[in-house]
Amino acid sequence: MSGKSFLLLSFLCIFRFAAIAQTIRGEVLDLENKTTVSGVNIQNIHTSLDVATDEHGAFVIAATNGQLLEFKKAGYKTVRVRVPQGYIPSYFRIIMQKGMSQLDAVYVTHSNRYDYTDDSIRYHELYKHELDFPTLLAIDMIAHPFSALSRKNREIWQFQEDYSEFEKEKYVDHTFNEAIVTKFTGLTGDSLHYFMKRYRPTYEQLRSMNDYTFFNFIKRSVAGYRTPNTPRSAQ
Numbered sequence: 001m002s003g004k005s006f007l008l009l010s011f012l013c014i015f016r017f018a019a020i021a022q023t024i025r026g027e028v029l030d031l032e033n034k035t036t037v038s039g040v041n042i043q044n045i046h047t048s049l050d051v052a053t054d055e056h057g058a059f060v061i062a063a064t065n066g067q068l069l070e071f072k073k074a075g076y077k078t079v080r081v082r083v084p085q086g087y088i089p090s091y092f093r094i095i096m097q098k099g100m101s102q103l104d105a106v107y108v109t110h111s112n113r114y115d116y117t118d119d120s121i122r123y124h125e126l127y128k129h130e131l132d133f134p135t136l137l138a139i140d141m142i143a144h145p146f147s148a149l150s151r152k153n154r155e156i157w158q159f160q161e162d163y164s165e166f167e168k169e170k171y172v173d174h175t176f177n178e179a180i181v182t183k184f185t186g187l188t189g190d191s192l193h194y195f196m197k198r199y200r201p202t203y204e205q206l207r208s209m210n211d212y213t214f215f216n217f218i219k220r221s222v223a224g225y226r227t228p229n230t231p232r233s234a235q
Contacts, residue, residue: 024069025091026092040052040057040072040076040096042059042070045070065083071096077096081170176206180218185222195221195225
């Protein structure tokens, strides 16, 4: 490959990444007193990019739709937030609660299923402005054409439609997490990530499982992972 071709390819790759990646801005707040939390480590799980909140609890990190951000600080429960597939809010407010990390807690007890109801309420508060934004019926769109045509309004309505899927993905991320999968499989590093990507259950599957069937699902899946010639349908 010539020098010019290499430079052109490098430029195109950088341009493509810049076009896809977005700057995610926000702040981290303490659940109890609503004060900002400094020194929170934030990692983009997909790119391994690490940043930390400043003295005012503010952060800026590069991420794109569908990527997972992990917020960790000693003395607080770890929070994972998946960047929505559709409309992305201009500013994120992440709420952290004091206590043992949910990702670490699986080593204390087997029965540690993700609390879907409480977390949904908390995240509704996080996106309260967008979720409570009034929708327009067909007749309203005729009566208020400029509101209906507003790009900002259409983005918010799209976010409202995407939020249900966002909630489902978050539920899967928190339930089928690295700590619990490692506990039942012994996998770490790249092997763990590949396994979790290949055998990631759907939201509907997880909601239909109790603890016993969920843990057995992981055990059966890792047996199939270690014998790759076994068809998945036979697991």
